[in-house]
Amino acid sequence: MKSHLTNDIKYFDYNATHPPYQEILESCLSDYIENFYNPSGITRYSLKNQGKIEQTRKYLSQVTKGKEKQFIFSSTGTEANFLLIQSLRVLYPDLDSVIVSPFEHSSMYSALENFGFEFTILQTNKSGTINLNHLSELLKNNPKPVICLYAGNETGVIQPAETIHSLVKESGQMFYSDLMQAFCKIPVPFHWFDGYTFSGHKIGAGMGAAVTYLPVENKNIRLFGGGNQENEHRAGTENSFAISCLQKVCEIQTNSLLEKNFKLKEFQTYIEENLESMGCEIIAKNENRLPNTTFLILPIQTVDFFLLGLEEKGIIVSTGSSCKSRAREASKSLLLMGYSEDEALRAIRISSGSFTSWDDVHSLVNQTKELIQKLKN
Structure with a gap:
């Protein structure tokens, strides 16, 4: 089945809400x-x-x-x-x-x-x-x-x-x-x-x-x-x-679980390898994780501008659990894991799903790289 999302939206917040079938x-x-x-x-x-x-x-x-x-x-x-x-x-x-x-x-x-x-x-x-x-x-x-x-x-x-x-x-x-x-x-x-x-x-x-x-x-x-x-x-x-x-x-x-997760794992690997090359830190990278989820710490302080920049390009990610993403508070789970408040405030979550495509993934990686370079300067 196809997603109702238009090509103008690259959606990476499936853990908050999966787009409807x-x-x-x-x-x-x-x-x-x-x-x-x-x-x-x-x-x-x-x-x-x-x-x-x-x-x-x-x-x-x-x-x-x-x-x-x-x-x-x-x-x-x-x-x-x-x-x-x-x-x-x-x-x-x-x-x-x-x-x-x-x-x-x-x-x-x-x-x-x-x-x-x-x-x-x-x-x-x-x-x-x-x-x-x-x-x-x-x-x-x-x-x-x-x-x-x-x-x-x-x-x-x-x-x-x-x-x-x-x-x-x-x-x-x-x-x-x-x-x-x-x-x-x-x-x-x-x-x-x-x-x-x-x-x-x-x-x-x-x-x-x-x-x-x-x-x-x-x-x-x-x-x-x-x-x-x-x-x-x-x-x-x-x-x-x-x-x-x-x-x-x-x-x-x-019915599609195995096929879907194989695809999502490929996306996850590609996203994380590219984001690490930009200076991002992948949280719990070596642990047993969902194949659709990447939680990372950005190498920049201006996270709000980063999120706005992605949204202007039609790319949607989040800062973590949707119950508190609007508050922009440091993730309590990250603090308990031993990360500093500064690191926790620079964390974003990328989550993919059934309707995610390689075109979406490439757009995310390319725009993220461009924004990180721009905001670093």
């Missing part, structure tokens, strides 16, 4: 316009729409080998993360704290605070992976549930989830993970995680549908009240259009 969204929208009935209604038209939602739930259970009723649809990744953390509060009402990675999306830390959890942040270094010795020590001295995303939003580093899973289970604890950057981007061993989240807008399905996989089926895990939708876990009319898009795009992404 236009044909899929148009097809699902056409179906929605004809069959707009509320899936919670009692007519056969409503029941048909509820059946489509349950079909997607069943599809996700087949893909992940999870239990159907433990997949809960919501509207955003943030909401999905809040529901995931709320499940901890319901299952362990006396639990006071958890162990968490330093790389989480800000919504995860906010959810922990919202539900009254203190948290110990795992140590790390410039590798961008958590310190497994620190985790082992924490679990040995004071076992607590562990929350660690599988792939970093900024660095793209893939965490050693199998080892984390083993350590956590030896301690009899729960292991939760944010799979926003991993789902449909790399093979995911879902069985290592007791609970997890992902979102349709990260894979090209548009806004409006995110998923929480709960560790158990428990009706007391209920983020919103006022209705019995989503097996009573999340009141509110389901976005049947977005949920249908999620399934159809997931099918496309899954």
